[in-house]
Amino acid sequence: MMPPMSEGREHSRGARWRRVAGAVLRRALSPRRVAGAAGLVATGFIASRLLGLLRSVAIADAFGTEAELGAYFVAFRVPDLVFQLLAGAALASAFIPVFSRVVLDEGEDEGWRLASSVLNLISLATLVLAAIAFVLAPLVVPLLAPGLGEESGRADELHALAVELTRVMLLSPLMFGISGMLTGILNGRQHFLAPAIAPLLYNLGIILGAVVLAERWGVHGLAWGVVIGSVGHLVVQV
Numbered sequence: 001m002m003p004p005m006s007e008g009r010e011h012s013r014g015a016r017w018r019r020v021a022g023a024v025l026r027r028a029l030s031p032r033r034v035a036g037a038a039g040l041v042a043t044g045f046i047a048s049r050l051l052g053l054l055r056s057v058a059i060a061d062a063f064g065t066e067a068e069l070g071a072y073f074v075a076f077r078v079p080d081l082v083f084q085l086l087a088g089a090a091l092a093s094a095f096i097p098v099f100s101r102v103v104l105d106e107g108e109d110e111g112w113r114l115a116s117s118v119l120n121l122i123s124l125a126t127l128v129l130a131a132i133a134f135v136l137a138p139l140v141v142p143l144l145a146p147g148l149g150e151e152s153g154r155a156d157e158l159h160a161l162a163v164e165l166t167r168v169m170l171l172s173p174l175m176f177g178i179s180g181m182l183t184g185i186l187n188g189r190q191h192f193l194a195p196a197i198a199p200l201l202y203n204l205g206i207i208l209g210a211v212v213l214a215e216r217w218g219v220h221g222l223a224w225g226v227v228i229g230s231v232g233h234l235v236v237q238v
Helices: 005-028 031-063 067-087 089-106 108-144 155-169 171-188 193-217 219-235
Strands: none
Touching: 031 067, 031 193, 031 219, 067 108, 067 155, 067 171, 067 219, 089 108, 089 171, 108 155, 108 171, 155 171, 155 219, 171 193, 171 219, 193 219
16 A cells, blocks of 8 residues: 555655765764864863863962852852753763754754753753752751861851852853753764863853952852853853
């Protein structure tokens, strides 16, 4: 029995799309392109490490051994934990082959539907967990650093400061949840420049916080530098 004409057209269109996608994929994976992509990723990695070193120097120069810096490092752990729980780098890496396979087998529209669904799910889950962490920060911070400020007799003050900084920096996992998935999508489509630049902008945001914002707002400026860096990490990939 012959299939309906519409099914025949769909089958033909699907086969044609797979041939085109296969040709594009073979071209994208040519030795020259692979070498260029590897060089770009390696350059971005080295530049990010160098900026990370400069970031550490800038923070040390701005705050030295001030007790407030200890509150910042404690506060940094909470949003970082939120990100790692829901939208860590492993998720983006796992998404690349799935996205590429869906695009290859079912077409670009289906690939973007999958990407949109995953992005919405990650964004919602990160928002919910960040909101919970925002509310529970006064309970979570003492658990992460029970001895914070005890040597200087400023335990209550530094715990309160760490809670404030935590709540500021909880904006960053919302940015990273989206930008991490965008990294996976761009890598899956053989676009490597923006994902290579993104970590540089994140480090530059923190350096801005340490060098410029901290002059006026102290350690709060450093926390806002983290947020600015995470926004840059997202915007460059949009």
